[in-house]
Amino acid sequence: MSLHLWWLYVTAVFLISATPGPNMLHVMTQSIAHGPRRALATMAGLMSAVLLCLIASALGLGALLKASPRLFDVLRYAGVAYLVWLGIKAWRAPVGGVGGVASRRSDRALYLTGLLTGLSNPKLIIFAAxxxxxxxxPSRPFGTQLAILVISFVVIELGWQAAYALGGIKLACWLAPxxxxxxxxxxxxxxxxxxGGALLGARA
Structure with a gap:
């Protein structure tokens, strides 16, 4: 991979990650509900989703999804259903104290919720595919390129997730009423x- 191509990739990832989406919204809401330290479990789940999607894409899943619109539709509808479920859950979430009942959730539950949110993220699915x-x-070593691209994505994504998590700390005070x-x-x-609606309208 040339340096020029890497810079194009880094720029694209920086802009895509910076744009508010399910991942960043989820990090921010979990930071508000549980505090920044326990939000690390959520971030770990989201980053696991990133790694799974990028590696699967590099190994040929992206080409498979393009060749099989039906398979892409199955994944898309599953993602839509999960995002809508998150929306309903957020709408009906109890109020009366930031970090109250929800704070009793285990790190494992926070991780799994982050993982599923990441895997249903329309931006990540479309980017990876x-x-x-x-x-x-293809003319350069595959393993080295994959490592560079994945590490670059993870560093940029983590930076933005940390920024949104810190933003959640400030919002927690404002959300006291x-x-x-x-x-x-x-x-x-x-x-x-x-x-979820954006993912429903996505095409492979």
């Missing part, structure tokens, strides 16, 4: 459902 393979030069919590929960629910 359609864009990621184009940055791999019950009416603001209810408004935030419903806005979050609408956004997750909106992301």
């Amino acid at each position: 359609a864009l990621f393979p184009q940055f791999i030069d 019950v009416n603001r919590q209810r408004l935030f929960n419903r806005a979050t629910g609408v956004m997750f459902i909106g992301f």
Whole structure:
């Protein structure tokens, strides 16, 4: 991979990761509910999803999804259903104290929720299936290129997740009143459902 191609990749990943989406929204809401330290489990789940999608794409899943629209549709509908479920759950989330009942969730539960959210992320699915393979030069060593691309993505994604998690800390104070919590929960629910709609409209 040439340096020029790597810079194009880094720029694309930086802009895609910076744009608010299910991953960043999920990190921020978990940081608000559980605090930044326990949100690390959520971030680990999201990053596991990133690694799985990018490696699977590099190994040929992206080409398979392009060749089989039906398989892509199955994955897309599953992702839509999960994002809509997250939206309904957020809309109906209890209020009356940031980090209250939800704080009793285990790190394993936070990790699994992060993993499923990441795997249903329309931006990640489309990037991994359609864009990621184009940055791999078949004339150069595959393993080295894959490592560079994956590590670059992980570093950039983690940076943005940390920024959104810290933003959640500041929002937690603002969300002390019950009416603001209810408004935030419903806005979050609408956004997750909106992301599900975006995924529903995606094409391989």
